[in-house]
Amino acid sequence: MTSLLRIELRKLLPYSTFWVLLVLQLSLLFIFFYARGHVQVNGQAAGAELYQFPRLWQHIAYVSSFLNLIPGILIIILVSDEYAFRTFRQQVIDGFSRATLVQGKYSVILLLAIALALYVLLLGIGFGLYYGKGAENTGMFTDAQYILYYLLQLVGYMSLAMLIAFLLRKTGLAIMVFMAYTLVVERLINWQTPDAIDKYFPMKVLGNLTPNPHRELEQLMLGTSEVLSPLQATIPAVLYIGLFCFLSYYLLRARDL
Amino acid sequence: MAEILTIQGLSKRYGAVQALDQLSINVPQGSIYGLLGPNGSGKTTTLGIVLDVINPSGGSFQWFGQPASKSTKRRIGALLETPNFYPYLTGEENLRISADVKGVDHSRIPATLETVGLGKRRNDKFKGYSLGMKQRLAIGAALLGDPEVLVLDEPTNGLDPEGIAEVRQLILDIAAQGKTILLASHLLDEVEKVCTHMAVLRSGKLKAQGPVSSILATNDLIFINGGAPVEQLLQIARLLPFVTQAHQVNQQVQITLQEGIQSSELNRAFFAQGVALGQLVVRKRSLESQFLEIIKAEHA
Numbered sequence: 169m170t171s172l173l174r175i176e177l178r179k180l181l182p183y184s185t186f187w188v189l190l191v192l193q194l195s196l197l198f199i200f201f202y203a204r205g206h207v208q209v210n211g212q213a214a215g216a217e218l219y220q221f222p223r224l225w226q227h228i229a230y231v232s233s234f235l236n237l238i239p240g241i242l243i244i245i246l247v248s249d250e251y252a253f254r255t256f257r258q259q260v261i262d263g264f265s266r267a268t269l270v271q272g273k274y275s276v277i278l279l280l281a282i283a284l285a286l287y288v289l290l291l292g293i294g295f296g297l298y299y300g301k302g303a304e305n306t307g308m309f310t311d312a313q314y315i316l317y318y319l320l321q322l323v324g325y326m327s328l329a330m331l332i333a334f335l336l337r338k339t340g341l342a343i344m345v346f347m348a349y350t351l352v353v354e355r356l357i358n359w360q361t362p363d364a365i366d367k368y369f370p371m372k373v374l375g376n377l378t379p380n381p382h383r384e385l386e387q388l389m390l391g392t393s394e395v396l397s398p399l400q401a402t403i404p405a406v407l408y409i410g411l412f413c414f415l416s417y418y419l420l421r422a423r424d425l
Numbered sequence: 426m427a428e429i430l431t432i433q434g435l436s437k438r439y440g441a442v443q444a445l446d447q448l449s450i451n452v453p454q455g456s457i458y459g460l461l462g463p464n465g466s467g468k469t470t471t472l473g474i475v476l477d478v479i480n481p482s483g484g485s486f487q488w489f490g491q492p493a494s495k496s497t498k499r500r501i502g503a504l505l506e507t508p509n510f511y512p513y514l515t516g517e518e519n520l521r522i523s524a525d526v527k528g529v530d531h532s533r534i535p536a537t538l539e540t541v542g543l544g545k546r547r548n549d550k551f552k553g554y555s556l557g558m559k560q561r562l563a564i565g566a567a568l569l570g571d572p573e574v575l576v577l578d579e580p581t582n583g584l585d586p587e588g589i590a591e592v593r594q595l596i597l598d599i600a601a602q603g604k605t606i607l608l609a610s611h612l613l614d615e616v617e618k619v620c621t622h623m624a625v626l627r628s629g630k631l632k633a634q635g636p637v638s639s640i641l642a643t644n645d646l647i648f649i650n651g652g653a654p655v656e657q658l659l660q661i662a663r664l665l666p667f668v669t670q671a672h673q674v675n676q677q678v679q680i681t682l683q684e685g686i687q688s689s690e691l692n693r694a695f696f697a698q699g700v701a702l703g704q705l706v707v708r709k710r711s712l713e714s715q716f717l718e719i720i721k722a723e724h725a
Contacts, residue, residue, distance in 0.1 A: 175525045182514055249511075258509035258566075261476045262526045263498040425478040 172268065173275045180276065185245060193238045194287060200231050201291060205299065219299040222310035228292045229314035229378040232284075233321055237347060239280055240329035244342045247273055247333035257425040266420040270330075274413060277326040285319035317377040317398045324374040324405050325350070327412035334416040363394035370408050376401040427454045428490070429574055429605045430475060435484035437470050437629075444470045445629040447484070452607055452622070457600050459616035459637070460609040461716070462626035468609035469506055471626070472578050476503050488574075499527065502567035503576035508559040512552035516543050516562050519551055523566040533569060541565040542591070556583035564592065574605045581615060593619055613716040625716075647680045647688050651703015652695070661698050665691070 180186050204227075205218045218227050250256045256269055264272075292315070296308065329346050336342040350371055358366040366372060376396045396404070430452040437445040445467040452458045460468045473479035475486050477493045488497040510519040520534045538547045541561040546554070554562065560583060567575055580596070581589040596619055600606050610616050616623050617637065624634035633640050649658060658678045662671040667690065670681040682691065688707050695702050 171525070175522060178518065178522050178525070179511060179514070182518065184513070253511055254507060254509040255511060257478050257505070258523075259526050260478050261498070261503050261505060262523060262566075263495050263528065264526060265495065422480075424473070424480055 169271065169275055172272045173279065176272050176276050176279075180246075186242065189238055189242045189245075193235060193242075193284065196235050196238070197232055197284075197288060197291060200235065201228055201295060204231055205295070219295050221296050221300055221308050222312075223381065224292055224296045224300065225311045225314040226379070226381045228288055228295070229318040230380055232288050232318055233375070233378040236322060236325040237350065239284065239322060240325045240346055240350075241343050242280070243273070243277060243326045243329040244333040244346060245339055246276065247330055248337055248339040248342055251337040252339070256420075260425055267417055269420060270334075270413060270417045273330055273416075274327075277323055277330065281319050281322040281326065284322055285315055288318060289315050314378065314398070317402075320402065320405055320409075321374050321377040324370070324377075324409050324412075327409045328370065331412040331416045331419075334419045367394055367396050368404055372396075373401045373404045373408060377405060428452065429454050429456075430486065430488055430607065431490075432471070432475065432486045433484055435471065435474060435486060436482045437467075437474060437479065438482045443629055445474075445481075448626070448629070448631050449484075450624045450631065450634055452605065454605055455600075455603055456622045457596065457606045457608065457620045459620035459623040460607070460626060461611070461613060461616045461623055462632075463611055465628075466611075466626040467629040468611075468626055469578055470629070472503075472505055472576055472607070472609055476501075476505060476576060478505070499570060500572055501574045501576060502570060502572035503578075504560075504563040504567050504580065505576070505578045508563035510551045510559070510562065510566075513550060515548050515550055516554070516558075517547040519562065520566060520569065524569055527570045529570045533571075537565045537568055540568065540595075557585060557588045560584060561588075561592075564595065568599075572604070574607065575599060576607045578609045579611070580608065581610075581612070645682075645688075646708045647682065647691060648674070648677045648706045648708065649680065649691075649695075649702050649704065650677045652700045658695075658700070658702075661695060661700065662691075665694050667691075 217223065250269075259269065260266065289312070292312075293308070328350075329342075332346045332349075333339075333342045336345060354369055354371040358369060358372065361369075367376070373396065377398050379395070379398060428451045430450075432448055432450050435445055435448045436443070448467070448471060460471060462468050470479060474481045475488070475493070477498070486493070489500065491497055511522070514522070516538065517534060520537065521531060524531050524534060535544070535547075538544050541564055543558060543561055543565065546558065551559065551562070560580065564577070564580060567577070575596075577596070581592050584592060593615070596606060596608070608616070608620065620637050622635065623637050623640055625632040625640070649662075652658075653661075655673055655676055655678060659671055659673055662668050662678055662680050667683045667686045668680055669683055670679075672679050680691065682688070688705060692702060692705055
């Protein structure tokens, strides 16, 4: 896996599109978390509660989860590029198996997810120390497991994006289908499906890894719905990630390059 | 001589199109094997299948007597259809990726770039290369692992005359090191100049295969008429031992003689049969007309 990652980095590091999307993602994460804490609620900045350990971790994971489309789009571009440049084809000619191609992209997904989760962790520490009232007696890293849930969620979003890119092979089309599914299509299906079933749908499972800290308020307004806790969502999320990777491999295997 | 590649009954169907129909060929070790055929005859499909990027609908193939695997791929250098590289990387960066994929040490890269004449342009981005330079970089990438076999699909496509001459010389130099080369081309002239063996494809079907010298016979065509009815001339011609082929073409008889037989012997034979020929014309067969003849033949 490390030699595969080295090859992927040779493609990635000189690629300006990668840097543009990465810088965009990192800045938006900062701006979102900053802006959310500086909204005036009843004449008082929301930050006081938001930036307070240990509540901060659930907040920052939830806020960050709104920006998962950008890493997904980046993965779509990286996969469909390889089709456009016909480099997948050349790498199979030169000795890779189709499984190796999927592993290579999966290693990029893991690397990006780890990098973004670490960044969000640092962001959390920074905001918490600067704006918060310092750690309460429970300690700074209580509930920091939300960062791990966020990491898993990122891997899930990017694995789905990878599958869609392998399926459609065209950048624009794949991005549109990815956004349509994550933002619209699954919600429409959920609307007609009982809660007991739709809580296991991929976007719901991934979404429930980073629940809204104000869920009670949300449910008060939108009506109660049955959901999985982050811990309960972990196993279906891992299964979905495995499924997306396997289907990506299966598509590559079944079709000509 | 051992077989480098054997192909048995290979077929590929794209929807309603039979791109390849029951192709069986053998590529002997040390040969320069030309796959010749017009565009769309199945050359690239054949190479795509043996290079493991196209799934065949039927049939099988073996490299070095084994099914395709990582270890057989290491012994093959190939370029299929287009040069496939990352446009935003330089030539050298692209070759580093190729070398990593093949598991080859990077130390060979500078020498390889020199071999294909890109030493001075190695730090320029691939997208800025001319078509000929892209093609040369692809040949360089194919050479990287010092493979025993080179598979080249239309290697002189898009090159200027000088580039074509260079690539052909490069192929001959590589072959002189004892390597086997499998080359697809729609240019008869190229196959004739470079190859030792050839297979002719048309509409996915094999039309002819064997050593180039046996397929592209240098025999001339002879046309005769006069002195007797055409039917009688034809009958006599068919009975002569040194005539390999005789057909009636318009009001003439078209004859092919065995190698080394002169047209004067034909005249003498007819005279001995009591026929004084009115006309005897020797026409040199052009390569193109032979090629067209092979690919038009319904049998073969």
